[in-house]
Every structure is written in structure tokens, then in C-alpha cells.
Amino acid sequence: MVFFMSYPPTRRQLVVSVGFFAAGVSLFVAGAYLSLANISPQQARVKARNDFVKDRIRKWLDD
Incomplete structure (x- = not known):
């Protein structure tokens, strides 16, 4: 890693990075x-799924 950061990037490396x-x-x-x-x-x-579940629970609790 130290070797990589020792030299500034070339123009081509900058273009590729960008x-x-x-x-x-x-x-x-x-x-x-x-x-x-x-x-x-x-x-x-x-919303449709939530409404369906709420209706099923209400129906189940009312019976």
C-alpha cells in the first residue's frame, strides 16, 4: 500500500478513476x-394487503 501511495497518479489513472x-x-x-x-x-x-389482513382479523374476532 505504501508503494501505491508513494507516487502521484498518472493522467490515464486519473481519467480511469473519474x-x-x-x-x-x-x-x-x-x-x-x-x-x-x-x-x-x-x-x-x-395497502391492499393490510386492508385484507385487517378485514380478516375483524371477521375472525367478530365471529
Whole structure:
């Protein structure tokens, strides 16, 4: 590790590092966008499931 940090990075190494960083950021942004774009159907499924469970429990307790 000491050998690696002993010399400053070359121009090519900096370009590759910036490229990998940009690729990682773009993947992160794409994942966040897809997660937020699909949140309303997920929320609807959770609400429907919760309503179903509540109705079943109410029916079970009332009988």
C-alpha cells in the first residue's frame, strides 16, 4: 500500500478513476430513479394487503 501511495497518479489513472466514479454515480442515480418510479404500485399492494389482513382479523374476532 505504501508503494501505491508513494507516487502521484498518472493522467490515464486519473481519467480511469473519474470514469469509474461517473459510472458508479450513474448506476446509483438510475437505481434511485427506478425505485422512486415504481413506488406507487408497491404502496398500493401493501395497502391492499393490510386492508385484507385487517378485514380478516375483524371477521375472525367478530365471529
